[in-house]
Amino acid sequence: GESVIELFQLPKAELHLHIEGTLEPGLAFELAHRNRVTLPFGSVEDLASRYRFENLRGFLDLYYTTMAVLRTEDDFADLARAYLGRAKAQGVRHAEVFFDLQAHLRRGVPAEAVVDGLSAALAEAEHDAGITGGLILCFLRDLPVADADAALTAAMPRVDRLLGVGLDSAELGHPPGPFAPVFRRAREAGLRAVAHAGEEAPAAYIQEALDTLGVERVDHGIRAVDDPRLIERLVTGRVPLTVCPLSNVRLKTVGSLREHPLPELMDLGVVVTVNSDDPAYFGGYVADNFLALSREAGLTLRAAERLARNSIAASFVTPGRAASLI
Ligand code: ES4
Numbered sequence: 001g002e003s004v005i006e007l008f009q010l011p012k013a014e015l016h017l018h019i020e021g022t023l024e025p026g027l028a029f030e031l032a033h034r035n036r037v038t039l040p041f042g043s044v045e046d047l048a049s050r051y052r053f054e055n056l057r058g059f060l061d062l063y064y065t066t067m068a069v070l071r072t073e074d075d076f077a078d079l080a081r082a083y084l085g086r087a088k089a090q091g092v093r094h095a096e097v098f099f100d101l102q103a104h105l106r107r108g109v110p111a112e113a114v115v116d117g118l119s120a121a122l123a124e125a126e127h128d129a130g131i132t133g134g135l136i137l138c139f140l141r142d143l144p145v146a147d148a149d150a151a152l153t154a155a156m157p158r159v160d161r162l163l164g165v166g167l168d169s170a171e172l173g174h175p176p177g178p179f180a181p182v183f184r185r186a187r188e189a190g191l192r193a194v195a196h197a198g199e200e201a202p203a204a205y206i207q208e209a210l211d212t213l214g215v216e217r218v219d220h221g222i223r224a225v226d227d228p229r230l231i232e233r234l235v236t237g238r239v240p241l242t243v244c245p246l247s248n249v250r251l252k253t254v255g256s257l258r259e260h261p262l263p264e265l266m267d268l269g270v271v272v273t274v275n276s277d278d279p280a281y282f283g284g285y286v287a288d289n290f291l292a293l294s295r296e297a298g299l300t301l302r303a304a305e306r307l308a309r310n311s312i313a314a315s316f317v318t319p320g321r322a323a324s325l326i
């Protein structure tokens with residue numbers, strides 16, 4: 001009905017989106033063929049049938065396997081172009097896009113091919129559709145800190161094309177603290193900082209990310225709901241959370257959307273945003289997340305408008321650009 005259209009048309013910033021997680025099965029097979037890479041799946045349907053996960057690790061295994069088809073600058077441009085086309089239809093006016101450089105470097109793909117391909121698609125989207133954006137290099141927390149450090153060094157020739165750095169991959173047993181020196185170096189190079197924390201690990205990881213990494217936003221952060229003192233810190237400091245409802249359900253960190261802590265976090269005064277995380281894998285893009293919340297968790301249009309406004313306020317755009325987005 002009418003409210004569906006309104007949810008899709010609300011102007012939004014997408015702040016938690018892994019570009020490799022926008023790789024739809026059809027494009028994966030097209031790129032596999034183009035690059036003569038053999039995927040360990042029989043067909044598009046076979047791959048699509050594997051999109052059921054027991055936990056974050058199970059998802060990540062499939063995600064890192066499938067992204068092996070990404071080899072050239074054109075592959076990264078095609079991937080980001082496909083995402084930005086879909087994002088436009090979901091009301092996205094600005095996108096701060098994560099990429100997992102280490103996963104590409106280890107296959108021998110140069111940092112320049114990754115960054116140049118993604119930036120070309122972002123530049124096109126700005127020219128053709130007025131969608132602005134930026135790139136956030138995420139370090140893989142389940143690999144050694146030295147590997148993250150090497151990835152930052154590999155990206156330095158393209159540092160002017162980057163907006164920030166982040167921290168992702170398997171969270172439990174991989175706390176943020178050890179990455180403090182890499183984040184410090186990135187911030188000294190003028191990059192913004194965010195980190196996944198409190199997705200599958202407890203609130204203490206969120207606290208540690210704030211204390212040690214200098215992050216300006218927390219990705220997921222849903223476990224903050226377990227720690228009233230941390231909530232007070234997020235509210236007072238206006239530290240945004242980039243929440244991904246469909247992701248949390250698909251990875252079983254939350255039982256169902258009805259039980260999702262998002263409404264409680266909003267009521268507590270936290271600057272909450274809604275995002276799609278890995279939309280090709282989790283059953284929907286960002287407006288689909290808004291729609292699922294409205295259908296299954298009673299999200300009102302007023303609350304949806306607030307979440308969309310929060311996303312623009314929580315983005316790294318200048319205040320002038322933010323005003324033009326609302
Ligand atoms: C991710 Cl859902 C999620 N969590 C942590 N790391 C990730 N990388 C891609 N998707």
Ligand code: ZN
Binds near residue numbers: 016219
């Ligand atoms: Zn994520």
